[in-house]
Amino acid sequence: MRLPGRLSAAIDVLTDVETRRRPVSEALKAWGLNNRFAGAGDRAAIGNLVYDALRRRQSHAALMGSDTPRALVLAVAVRDWSEDAQALNESFAADSHGPDVLSEEELARLKGSLPEETEDWVRADVPEWLAPSLERAFGPDWIAEGQAMAGRPSLDLRTNLLKSNRDRVMKSLARFEPVETAISPIGVTMPAGPRDARTPNVTTDEGYLKGWFEVQDQGSQIVAALAGARPGEQVLDLCAGAGGKTLALASAMMNKGQIFAYDSDRNRLAPIYDRLKRNGARNVQVRAPQPGALDDLLGKMDRVVIDAPCTGTGTWRRRPDTKWKLTPELLAQRVAEQAAILQEGQRYLKPGGTLVYITCSILPEENDDQVAAFRAAQAGFEVVPATALWRETFGSGAPAGVVTAGGGIALTPHLTGTDGFYFCALRRVG
Structure with a gap:
């Protein structure tokens, strides 16, 4: 044609x-x-x-x-x-x-060309009603953030350290001209091309079939690394879904310790079994949704990871149709769900344990606001300093602008060249 x-x-x-x-x-x-x-x-x-x-x-x-x-x-x-x-x-x-x-x-x-009087939300390519939220989140850079979110995404892969290393993955995919990710030390990326460029089909590659790598945006890799799961720990992945972050946690823990993977939706959880087998993740116990499925874990977890249900505004590059379907009512519904699951998640932590809150959203209502509301309602939690956590995880200072006013970490196409993600670690004290 x-x-x-x-x-x-x-x-x-x-x-x-x-x-x-x-x-x-x-x-x-x-x-x-x-x-x-x-x-x-x-x-x-x-x-x-x-x-x-x-x-x-x-x-x-x-x-x-x-x-x-x-x-x-x-x-x-x-x-x-x-x-x-x-x-x-x-x-x-x-x-x-x-x-x-x-x-x-x-x-x-x-x-x-666009006239000079064009409204800011039009230049940012976002729904008009979200402009105040984005301006609150990003200040004068909010238009640039919206414009970056309207670009094409790269194809990112995470090396599965249980079976391979980044050099081997890059050699396996050499025909696609992969490059190392800028932040994730185990990531591989293939930048989006212009016009009619095709996205490589890496899931038919021998390395993928052998479990050497997973398709995972660099932003998702970063927040999984920041979660800080260590070998030997007891970790609950409370919103495991298809298992993307579960697999990243298992790789970081080198199959030592235990991960309990749970999701309230049985259909979302279904793909995790085959993925665990292909990745060689042996320290994951999947808990299917049923009454009392997690009762034996109450007060025992070193770490509870909540990859919360959200509006998905951080994935607008990949799913731009959802940008125009989002409503204030849906945002309010997601905020309520997040508040409930944070309260649920903290029940499983032992004293000194860490509650990890993650969204793929760029809206403050789901991010800093949600953390502030949780801390106001639930005593005994302190925010783990984001700057120190980033340096401890990646060995360098955090990129300018990623630490939020509320002490979390915001990843965006404009700031980090990734999908939009929010991360905040809360330690139980007292």
């Missing part, structure tokens, strides 16, 4: 997403099944167009004066893919599979 045909297909997919209210991944899969003539390169390019349109939906719509699928995809072609508007229009006229030729207004808008 030539570019006009790919643009037309992207418009169709976005139209399907809007009219049928289904996830982007499902709409792209359906398009591929209905258009089997399209090759892997075509499908990757169409997916990139769709996701790029959603990542910068606000500013694309502002430029075009419309947020229709056609307007958004045309804006991507010119603003993000650096196509010349006039040349693009000529290609439409010559290709029967492409979109209709540009109107005079469309051509003028594509050749223009």
Whole structure:
């Protein structure tokens, strides 16, 4: 397929997403099944167009004066893919599979730029109602934070030290030109390419099948390392999900001690069994959700890790459609869930134990505010100093701006080149 045909297909997919209210991944899969003539390169390019349109939906719509699928995809072609508007229009006229030729207004808008009076939240490509929260979290840098969150993510991998090392992983994936991650000492990354670049399929690699590495964003690797799990400890991973951080903890503990992996949702927990086997993680005991499943752990844990349910605002680069679906009601629901699970988690700590609170959110309501509310409601916890913890974990000073006003750690694409994550360690005292 030539570019006009790919643009037309992207418009169709976005139209399907809007009219049928289904996830982007499902709409792209359906398009591929209905258009089997399209090759892997075509499908990757169409997916990139769709996701790029959603990542910068606000500013694309502002430029075009419309947020229709056609307007958004045309804006991507010119603003993000650096196509010349006039040349693009000529290609439409010559290709029967492409979109209709540009109107005079469309051509003028594509050749223009955002007006000076454009609202800050539009420049940041975030929902208007979230602007105050982001400004509170990041101060004058909040627009730059939003713009960075509208970029493409890298593909990051975490070396499984139970079976391999980073050099071996990089040699195994040499054909993809991997590089070492900037912060995680065991991470490997493949930066996102421009335009129609394809993301490497590393899960078919021999090293992955042997358990040498896991796909895991560097930000997730960083917060798992900061959790500080040590060989011989008793650790409860209270929101284990599919087991990404459980596996990282097992690797850090070198299979010594015990990790209890639990999640209240049996379906989320299901993939963990195969992953544990492939990774060679033998110190993990999975606790399925049922009444009294964790009663024998009360007051006995050295460390309780809570990777809390959250809005997922830190993953907007990967799931940009969720950016525009988030509502104040959903945020309030997540905040309530987090407060409840923090109260639940502290029950399992022994004196001197550490409660680790993690979210993949960039909103203060779910991060510093949540920690402050917990400490106000639950006496006997102190925040572990973030600066010292970072230096102890990584052997160097924390990047500028990552330590929050409340003493936590915020990771973002703008600050650390990662997905958005929040981390805070709370030690039980007294």
